[in-house]
Amino acid sequence: MEVVIAPADELARLAADAVEGLLRADPETVLGLATGSSPLAVYDELARRHKDGLSFARARAFMLDEYVGLSADHPERYRNVIEKEIASRVDLAPGAVQGPDGLAEDLPAACAAYEQAIADAGGVDLQILGIGTDGHIAFNEPGSSLASRTRIKTLTKQTREDNARFFGGSVEQVPRHCLTQGLATIMSARHLVLLATGRAKAEAVHQLVEGPVSAMWPATIMQLHPHATVLVDDAAASRLQLGDYYRQTYADKPAWQGL
Ligand SMILES: N[C@@H]1[C@@H](O)[C@H](O)[C@@H](COP(=O)(O)O)O[C@@H]1O
Numbered sequence: 001m002e003v004v005i006a007p008a009d010e011l012a013r014l015a016a017d018a019v020e021g022l023l024r025a026d027p028e029t030v031l032g033l034a035t036g037s038s039p040l041a042v043y044d045e046l047a048r049r050h051k052d053g054l055s056f057a058r059a060r061a062f063m064l065d066e067y068v069g070l071s072a073d074h075p076e077r078y079r080n081v082i083e084k085e086i087a088s089r090v091d092l093a094p095g096a097v098q099g100p101d102g103l104a105e106d107l108p109a110a111c112a113a114y115e116q117a118i119a120d121a122g123g124v125d126l127q128i129l130g131i132g133t134d135g136h137i138a139f140n141e142p143g144s145s146l147a148s149r150t151r152i153k154t155l156t157k158q159t160r161e162d163n164a165r166f167f168g169g170s171v172e173q174v175p176r177h178c179l180t181q182g183l184a185t186i187m188s189a190r191h192l193v194l195l196a197t198g199r200a201k202a203e204a205v206h207q208l209v210e211g212p213v214s215a216m217w218p219a220t221i222m223q224l225h226p227h228a229t230v231l232v233d234d235a236a237a238s239r240l241q242l243g244d245y246y247r248q249t250y251a252d253k254p255a256w257q258g259l
Helices: 008-025 040-051 078-085 107-120 157-167 183-187 199-210 218-224 243-251
Strands: 002-005 030-033 060-063 065-067 126-129 151-154 177-180 191-196 228-232
Touching (some): 060 107, 065 078, 107 151, 199 218, 218 228
Parallel strands (some): 002 228, 030 060, 030 126, 191 228
Antiparallel strands (some): 065 177
């Protein structure tokens, strides 16, 4: 696991560099897109690079998760969020972005179909991730099976409170259920790039990088991934025991070596 501690704008550039490197090497790259505020600066950077000529025309993308039951035109439906924040700002082809269908009548069947779609695409090359204050990735809440695949989950009180800001500050408006890629689904991606900024993420980041692997902090499963990158600012890094070591390692990183 590589930990980079740097200002937020530099983190966004690093993540965008990794995406751009893949797209230039293979225009048919399969990206994994996350919602939440953490990846927004990366999407801004990718949109800027698209204006400078970076093409997503042959790429495909899979979303991490989706609320259950939000209407098709609800602005917080993750499909709509991803469309607004990244898909509409680059030249991803119509239909190139897929997500779990939170409006399906048969939710377990929709989850199985989503797993199959990811597999049929050859898997995700680079998965962008944020982290919840309770250590969730996608919507894999504490207690999630470390071997889980896409399924329905119940959101914790903490997550619904954290996400109420997207629903006019009303926790009651935040759906109680979601469909989410499982931890094993996420672990199947070939490169995981997690971004976290701000003090509210400091404990989750400490557990993710330095805690014991445990379903209580679902993101800790990333310690078992052969290519995981954790991009954090000073505030999110503030509880890391080995912060000085990660800073030194990044300062000494050879210029030719990407993420
Ligand atoms: N399902 C999303 C996650 O994918 C996201 O990583 C996390 C953190 O969100 P933020 O980046 O806004 O802090 O919470 C949400 O609930």
